[in-house]
Amino acid sequence: MFADDSDVLIVGAGPAGAHLAYLLAQQGLQVTIIDKQAFPRAKVCGGGLSRKAMDLLGFELGDTMHQPISGAILTYGNRDTVLKEMPSMAACTVVRSEFDQMLLERARAQGVRFCAETAFIDATESADAVSVTTSRGVFRSRLLLAADGASSAVRNRLFGKDLVTYVPALEALVWPEDGALEEFGQRALFDFDGMPHGYGWIFPKRDHFNVGVYSPFGGTALRQHLDRFAAAYAGLQRPQRITYQGYVIPLSNRRREFQRGRVWLLGDAAGLAEALFGEGIYFALKTAVLAARAIAEDGLRADSSGYSRLLRRELLPELRAATWMARLVYRFPKLTFSHLVLNQRINQDFAGLISGEIGYRHCLYKTALGFPRWLMPSKAPV
């Protein structure tokens, strides 16, 4: 056992933890980040990175970008289909082992110390510090910043196991027959018949597809839904190789509790993915930005409530609107598809949501305003 001191200890080196480490090191703080896994490590994720996430990072992804996404295929069971071309790159795809490794290396280049294969076990707070017991000894820091994902051990241990609600999602990595990726092009596909009260996605990577299903209402038999969804697409048949992996997406923080004394929750650990698409990377990065801003303003004090205040002001209203959008869109998916998705004005807004050109509150407001018009079939679907 050893005692190891730093200004802040970050648990979890996913996007939230690695980006926060980078931002805090830039402020001149001594930062240690621990992760229970060796890096690079695999992470279950579609790897869809929205334009707003890229803008937030603010640097070119280079080879880490697998495909730029400049169009969305919106469909219902591969029968009715709208192709929404987007004027500029609205999103891109990445593979999480590479993307997360890149963010971590960027933090390390700023002087962040990284301890791999070091799992959080417990923490106790004193007047001026927090002592963290890990699988590799004891760390002491002024703040403990938990970015340890949907099943956060820090959250479960220090905030209770019931704080966050989550739903399952399942994906298949499909290495298709030659030519299928080229034919699919630089598009992302969203199928509103892919999963009951949810959707199915197909995201192209450099050498494979990521194909998955998700519903904000939860659900069972995801493998059956995924197989039924994939069966509708010729390009996914006769794959050279296929693997399946599933995990959970945390959609809400029941008590809206994000910090207790010297311990703060970020990203999935805080329950802050969005409900409409299940997007979590942007929101994980955004929590890092807000936590770094709160620390810049208040310092490393135990009585600072700046982080929660920023979350309530800048993030939670958007996430609440996303939840309402999800209820609206997936409650009656067939109706939604014919009256919302085929409506050119509204599907334009959906595309704007992915790129970040418009926010969820704005989209919800415009959708609600247009309500009587949805009942009329759209004359110009595309």
Ligand SMILES: Cc1cc2nc3c(=O)[nH]c(=O)nc-3n(C[C@H](O)[C@H](O)[C@H](O)COP(=O)(O)OP(=O)(O)OC[C@H]3O[C@@H](n4cnc5c(N)ncnc54)[C@H](O)[C@@H]3O)c2cc1C
């Ligand atoms: C099937 C699926 C598809 C998805 N697709 C997308 C998508 O296309 N686009 C998108 O934006 N979002 C997607 N998401 C959501 C996205 O993956 C998450 O929201 C995002 O990874 C959250 O980042 P994070 O940094 O908070 O946590 P994570 O990325 O989960 O990182 C947490 C880190 O903490 C570490 N850790 C865990 N426990 C401990 C411990 N006890 N001690 C030390 N370290 C620990 C883990 O090893 C991990 O490295 C998807 C999720 C799922 C399940």
